[in-house]
Amino acid sequence: MARNVQGLRATGRVAAIDLRWERAPWEPLVDHYAVYAARGRAPETEPAALVGKTVYPHFTHAVLGPAAVTWHYRVVTVLASGARGRPAGVSASTVASYATGQPLVVVGSFDHKGLEFALSPAGNSRYLATFPNGVDYRHGVSRPATDWPYLHPGPADAWAGRRRHLFTLRFALDAAPTGALGLALWLTDTHATIPGKGVLAVNGTEITTIAFEGGATKGSLEGDATRPNNPLKPSFVELPLPAAAFRAGENVLTLEKTEGSWHAYDAIGVFAVTGR
Known part of the structure; x- marks a missing residue:
């Protein structure tokens, strides 16, 4: 008898x-749970709608994009x-990313891929020779493909000199912002056991220390989290920013990796x- x-x-x-x-009782023996998904209507329990199988009583349906969508x-x-067993149904919506707002400055595309960045997807061995002093990126002049590496190393990384690394993003604003602002920092992956911390600052004023989530330690070798059966574990840092920290003219956002990998x-x- 099925459960x-x-x-x-x-x-x-x-x-x-x-x-x-809820976890099913051991008897009769459960082989796995099959998860089906669709937008717009309840999915059919057929192979085309299958998004995953798991032996655990939980599942994350990920890589769903920045917009708020219902599944x-x-x-x-x-x-x-x-x-x-008989299918159990439920619906939920994702939370819209700050990246759906009006951009003040953006580096890269919010698409669950990092292939547009320098040295991607597996060139970390060339990082020190290419970026010996970290990153100094000027919006409108610099390009992701040459001036912003796909990996941001930390003090735990021997291949990057076992030191802190500062990434600087410079951009101009016509006027000082007055409304709500948000930072969207999307990652395709992080080191699994020592993802570390980084200090975020705007115009020389420290905003916060970011504690990164552990990933799958595969993002140093590939950069597409949308590929079927890829091993990456994306994560997201989304936080409000004080408008008073920004000004008309040049602004400087920095992220310094102070701990970990x-x-x-x-x-x-x-x-x-x-x-929001």
């Missing part, structure tokens, strides 16, 4: 939706015998935001 999924719930966040349910799910228990860029930007 049905119980207590299914879903929670949206930036570019991802987390599903959880519908069905989760099915599949027994070792091949018997299948590397993170791999998808994109970084500052946006004017409303309704």
Whole structure:
């Protein structure tokens, strides 16, 4: 007799939706849970709608883009015998990224890929020779393909000299902003065990220390998190920024990796935001 999924719930966040349910009893033996997804309507439990299988009572549907979107799910228990339970359904929406706002400055594309950056996808061995003094990037003049590396190393990285690395982003504003601002820092991956910390500053004033999430340690070798069955583990840093820290004329945003190992860029930007 097949077991049905119980207590299914879903929670949206930036570019991802987390599903959880109650673990089924051991008997009869559960082989896995099958997760189906669709936009616009409840999915059919057929191979075209299958987004993943898991042996755990949770699943993250990720790489869903910066916009707020609604997804519908069905989760099915599949027994070792091949018997299948009745589908349990739930719906949830992702949270819109700051990247959907009006851009003040952007480096890269918010597309779950880092292939547009310098040295990508596997050129970290050339980092020190190419960027011996870190990064000094001027918006409108510099280019991601040559002037912003895909990896931002930290003091734990021998290939980058075991030291702090400062990335500087310079950009001009016609007028000082008055409304709400947000930082969107998207990563394709980070080091799994020592992703580290970084200090974010605007015009010489420290804003916050960012503690990065552990990833899969695969982003030093490939940069496309949209590829089927890729091993990357994207993460997102989204936080409000004080408008008073910015000014008319040149502005300077810096991120210094002060602890741990590397993170791999998808994109970084500052946006004017409303309704969040």
